[in-house]
Amino acid sequence: MTLPALSVVVPTYNRARALEATVRSVLAQQGAAVEVVVADDGSVDDTAEVVAAIGDPRVRYVAQDNAGGCAARNAGARVATAPVLAFLDDDDEVVPRWAATLLGQLGDPNCAVACCAAAHVDEDGAIARTVPPQDMGAPFDHLRGLFDTGTYILRREAFDGVGGFVDGLPASPHTELALRLVGLCEARGWTIRAVDQPLVLVHDRRASDRARNHPSALYEGARYILEHHGDRLRRSPRMLGDYLAIAGVSAARRGDWREARRMLWAAARANPGNPKHLGRMILAAGPALGGRVWRVDEFRRAEGRKTQT
Secondary structure: OOOOOEEEEEEEOOOHHHHHHHHHHHHOOOOOOEEEEEEEEOOOOOHHHHHHHHOOOOEEEEEEOOOOHHHHHHHHHHHOOOOEEEEOOOOOEEOOOHHHHHHHHOOOOOEEEEEEEEEEEOOOOOEEEEEOOEEOOHHHOOOEEOOOOOOEEEEHHHHHHHOOOOOOOOOOHHHHHHHHHHHHHHHHOOEEEEEEEEEEEEEOOOHHHOHHHOHHHHHHHHHHHHHHOHHHHOOOHHHHHHHHHHHHHHHHHOOEHHHHHHHHHHHHHHOOOOHHHHHHHHHHHOHHHHHHHOOHHHHHHHHOOOOEO
């Protein structure tokens, strides 16, 4: 079976040192034709020079003013030439049979998306845990998959069919894309396949080191998913409650206690069987204690925000 070519889009921002290993891991793929599109989201370090020094014609470079990871992914996808796309973060790597294994799943013409497991690597380079594809729950039509950095590939017509990533979405971009993909796949009779091999090495960094884990990013990401995919989330009280809780705790960490109480009360009502939601609501009712538990002052200083009471 002849495998289709794969374009791997790598969004990046000021991480030239990590980027080279990521790109080289894609270029080392066995049994598959690949190209790498480095989508530079306004870096001010030597990213352009590092990419140029790799010296491989399969590597392309596109730069834009800083507009966020989703905009960079979309920019990279627009110039990608292959019929299949993947999106890999700039500090992660893939194993040599990653592309061939996932592309092999697309031998079924009805398969639009293929997923794999991810191995999470700690700061010492040891594998700390493996995350396999799994039943994603009722909001995702109980499809078995995993949507994270490098864990899935998809046909371009599926990516274009859902309109790509949401520009400006600061958190959960792959989850949000997956929520739209499952609807499109259902409408067009496409399938999503999964393999259990851990083909992606995700380098875990402290949560505070990832912009998408900052309270404002988490709040805006959760709110977007709640507002745009509420009908799907309501199929699962647990998942609906979890997203409301993410928004509520993130609001608290920003110092917005009124919004925190509103969201956490909604979480408790959505999934009353989870006592953690009620506990968080109680914490939000007392900002003095909640502020210490959720390290509000620390996050507020980091984001330059004023407390809203």
